[in-house]
């Protein structure tokens with residue numbers, strides 16, 4: 001146990017401890033620099049990065065396009081959060097909270113801004129009438145799981161992931177606390193998915209889109225190199241659902257958009273056209289250089 005720190009009376013923003021993200025963490029909001037956001041030709045302009053929160057939205061857009069909703073065509077611009085792009089004035093205008101994903105819908109007059117991935121999923125679901133049941137009870141169940149994700153994932157990312165993978169020192173108290181909670185959350189999902197094909201029943205919904213990038217990714221062993229530590233193999237129903245979801249073609253496509261890690265052939269850093277999946281992946285761009 002580290003018991004050498006006594007908090008001062010008033011916390012001050014001083015030298016940081018060298019953990020991941022220290023260069024972008026600040027105790028104040030607002031823009032740090034002037035930067036106008038680019039706007040492409042499609043009605044929907046997404047400013048994002050291929051993290052679990054970003055993937056939720058690109059999967060939704062690819063699912064809508066796969067159903068034939070041409071109004072869901074979008075430009076996906078890359079926001080490099082490690083470089084502080086989220087603090088540019090244009091981005092802050094779309095999301096005052098300075099976090100990806102952020103969406104502008106230019107098909108409305110005036111254009112509509114939407115931030116928070118759960119709000120973006122709901123906005124798109126209502127706009128296109130897909131992936132969110134209209135029956136009040138089924139809708140309540142779907143929104144319950146959607147908001148479960150919004151409330152739970154910060155314990156996974158900001159709690160477990162931060163202290164297990166990113167913090168400069170391993171603090172057993174913090175790792176124990178958040179591991180306990182993440183395993184409890186996985187058990188919540190495992191029990192729900194024991195009796196349901198998808199989170200809210202037989203149909204794939206925005207709840208699955210929100211939960212899968214975080215908890216599906218965890219049981220796939222993609223998050224924090226923590227699969228063995230969390231013994232993810234025991235959550236067999238979550239694994240079955242995660243595999244089935246990954247087999248959806250729009251999910252595979254959505255995962256590639258704004259992705260900057262992994263195989264170059266799986267990275268479509270910016271997407272402006274459906275054809276970009278064939279011609280603009282990172283392997284092809286690098287070969288053309």
Ligand SMILES: N[C@@H](CCC(=O)N[C@@H](CS)C(=O)NCC(=O)O)C(=O)O
Nearest residue numbers: 051053081098099100101116117118
């Ligand atoms: N609750 C937000 C969380 C968004 C979020 O945490 N985004 C992270 C990347 S996954 C981010 O932009 N971080 C940049 C920063 O904190 O400065 C949502 O679901 O949209």
